[in-house]
Amino acid sequence: MIHSINPSTGDTLASFDEHTPDAIEQALAQAVQAQRDWAKRPIPERVQLLTKAAEVLRAKKADYAALITAEMGKPIVEAEAEIEKCAWNCDFYAEKAEEFLAPEIVVSNAAESSVVFDPLGVVLAIMPWNYPFWQLFRFLAPALAAGNGAVLKHASNVPQCALAIEDVLREAGAPDGLFRTLLIGPSAVEAVIADPRIAAVTLTGSTEVGSLVASQAGRQLKKQVLELGGSDPFIVLADADVKEAAAVATRARFLNVGQSCIAAKRFIVEESVADEFVAALCARVEALVVDDPMNRESNIGPMARANLRDDLKSQIERSIGAGAELRLGGKPLDRPGFYYAPTVLDRVTPDMAAFAEETFGPAAAVIRVRDAEEAITLANATEFGLGAALWTRDIDRARQLARRIEAGAVFINGMVASDPRLPFGGIKKSGYGRELGEFGIREFTNIKTVWIG
Numbered sequence: 140m141i142h143s144i145n146p147s148t149g150d151t152l153a154s155f156d157e158h159t160p161d162a163i164e165q166a167l168a169q170a171v172q173a174q175r176d177w178a179k180r181p182i183p184e185r186v187q188l189l190t191k192a193a194e195v196l197r198a199k200k201a202d203y204a205a206l207i208t209a210e211m212g213k214p215i216v217e218a219e220a221e222i223e224k225c226a227w228n229c230d231f232y233a234e235k236a237e238e239f240l241a242p243e244i245v246v247s248n249a250a251e252s253s254v255v256f257d258p259l260g261v262v263l264a265i266m267p268w269n270y271p272f273w274q275l276f277r278f279l280a281p282a283l284a285a286g287n288g289a290v291l292k293h294a295s296n297v298p299q300c301a302l303a304i305e306d307v308l309r310e311a312g313a314p315d316g317l318f319r320t321l322l323i324g325p326s327a328v329e330a331v332i333a334d335p336r337i338a339a340v341t342l343t344g345s346t347e348v349g350s351l352v353a354s355q356a357g358r359q360l361k362k363q364v365l366e367l368g369g370s371d372p373f374i375v376l377a378d379a380d381v382k383e384a385a386a387v388a389t390r391a392r393f394l395n396v397g398q399s400c401i402a403a404k405r406f407i408v409e410e411s412v413a414d415e416f417v418a419a420l421c422a423r424v425e426a427l428v429v430d431d432p433m434n435r436e437s438n439i440g441p442m443a444r445a446n447l448r449d450d451l452k453s454q455i456e457r458s459i460g461a462g463a464e465l466r467l468g469g470k471p472l473d474r475p476g477f478y479y480a481p482t483v484l485d486r487v488t489p490d491m492a493a494f495a496e497e498t499f500g501p502a503a504a505v506i507r508v509r510d511a512e513e514a515i516t517l518a519n520a521t522e523f524g525l526g527a528a529l530w531t532r533d534i535d536r537a538r539q540l541a542r543r544i545e546a547g548a549v550f551i552n553g554m555v556a557s558d559p560r561l562p563f564g565g566i567k568k569s570g571y572g573r574e575l576g577e578f579g580i581r582e583f584t585n586i587k588t589v590w591i592g
C-alpha cells in the first residue's frame with residue numbers, strides 16, 4: 140500500500156494499492172503506442188497540449204495547492220506559487236519549443252548537412268516530494284513538446300499529487316496513455332528501467348538513489364538526467380550589502396521549510412562582517428511564522444516526513460557536539476506533526492555534519508572565513524555542485540570568482556532559483572544533464588545528423 144500522510148498532523152489521508160505487474164504492462168504498452176503517434180505530430184500541434192495544461196493548472200490552482208500542502212506540508216502560499224510556476228513553464232515551452240528544436244544547418248563538404256532533434260521515446264521520470272508538481276512539470280513540458288511520452292514514478296508520500304498530475308494532462312486533452320502515473324514502490328522500478336519500451340530515465344532525488352538508478356539505467360545503456368542533492372554555498376564578502384544578503388539568505392534557506400536541493404545551506408561569511416550578518420539573519424529567522432501550513436501567514440510548516448525531521452535533528456545535534464554554536468532553534472517542536480524549529484548554527488567548520496552533509500530542512504550553518512580565497516576554497520570543499528550565491532559590490536571580481544566556483548549555477552547578489560529560461564542542473568555528486576531552457580529540451584532528443592550529397 141502507498142499512504143498519503145498529512146505531515147502537519149501525522150494523520151493518514153488516503154491509501155492506495157500499488158499498481159500490479161499487469162497494470163504496469165498495460166501502461167507501458169499504451170505509452171509506447173501513444174508516443175509513436177505523438178512523435179509524428181508537428182510541434183505547433185504538440186504544444187497546444189502545454190497551453191491547455193497551463194490553463195487547467197491555473198483554473199484548479201487552489202485545489203492542487205491544497206493537495207500539495209496536505210501531502211507534504213509546504214506553506215499554502217508557496218504551494219500556489221508552485222502551481223503558477225508549472226503553468227509558466229508550460230507556456231514558456233509552448234512558445235519556444237519550435238525555435239529550440241528547429242533544424243540547424245551546418246556547413247560541411249555535403250551539398251547540405253543539418254542537425255535535427257527527434258524524440259527519444261517514452262521517458263521514465265522518478266520524482267521527489269519536495270516540489271511534487273514542479274519537479275515533474277520541469278521535465279514534462281519540454282519532453283512532451285519534443286515528442287516524447289512519459290511515465291511517472293512519484294515519491295510514495297505524494298500519491299494524490301501524482302494522480303492529480305495525470306488528471307491535468309487528461310483534462311488538457313493528452314492522447315490516451317501518453318503520460319501515465321505508476322503507483323509503485325522503489326523495488327518495482329528496476330524492471331521498468333530495464334523494459335525495452337523505456338528509452339531514457341530522469342531522476343530528481345538523493346545522490347544515493349541517483350547512483351543506484353544510474354547504474355541500473357547504465358546497464359541498459361539508457362540515457363539519464365540526474366538532478367540530485369546540493370549543499371549550496373552562500374558567500375558573503377566583506378564589501379557586500381550585508382543586511383540585504385541576510386534578508387535574501389533567510390528566504391534562500393527557509394523557503395519550502397528548507398527542503399530544496401538549491402536551498403542555500405552553507406553561509407560562508409568573511410569574519411569582518413560575520414557578527415553583523417549573523418545578527419541580521421537571526422532577527423529575520425526569528426520573525427518567521429511557524430504554523431499550520433494552511434494558514435496563509437505561515438512561513439514554516441512541518442517537514443514532509445518524520446524520518447526527514449529525525450535526520451535533521453541528528454545532523455544538528457552532531458554539529459553542536461562537534462563545537463558549532465547554536466544561535467536559534469535546534470529542536471523538534473512540541474506539537475503534533477513533523478515540525479522542526481528554524482535553526483541557526485554559527486562557527487560551523489568543515490568537519491561538522493552541517494557542513495559535510497546535505498541538510499534538507501530549516502537549518503542554516505554559518506561558516507566564518509578570513510578572506511575571499513578561503514571562502515572559495517570552502518565553497519568547493521563539498522561533494523556537491525548544484526548552485527552557489529555570491530554577495531559582493533565588486534561585480535568584476537564577482538564575475539571572476541564565479542568561474543572558480545564548482546557549481547551548475549552561480550547567482551551574484553541574488554538567490555539561486557530555477558527559471559524556465561535558464562538551464563538548471565549540477566556537477567559532481569549533484570548529478571548531470573540539464574533541465575529547462577534550450578539545453579533542457581534537447582536532453583531527451585536524438586540529435587541527428589542529416590547529410591545530403
Ligand code: NDP
Nearest residue numbers: 266267293294295325328344345348366367368400497499
Ligand atoms: P529519495 O532519493 O529516496 O527519493 C526520490 C525518488 O526516488 C522517490 O520517487 C523515491 O520513491 C525514489 N526511490 C527511492 N529509492 C529508490 C530505488 N531504490 N529505486 C528507484 N527509485 C527509488 O529521497 P527521499 O525522499 O528519501 O529524501 C532523502 C534525501 O534525498 C533528502 O534528505 C535530500 O537530501 C535528498 N532529496 C533531494 C531532492 C532534490 O530536489 N534533489 C528531493 C528529495 C530528496 P519512494 O518515495 O517510493 O521511496
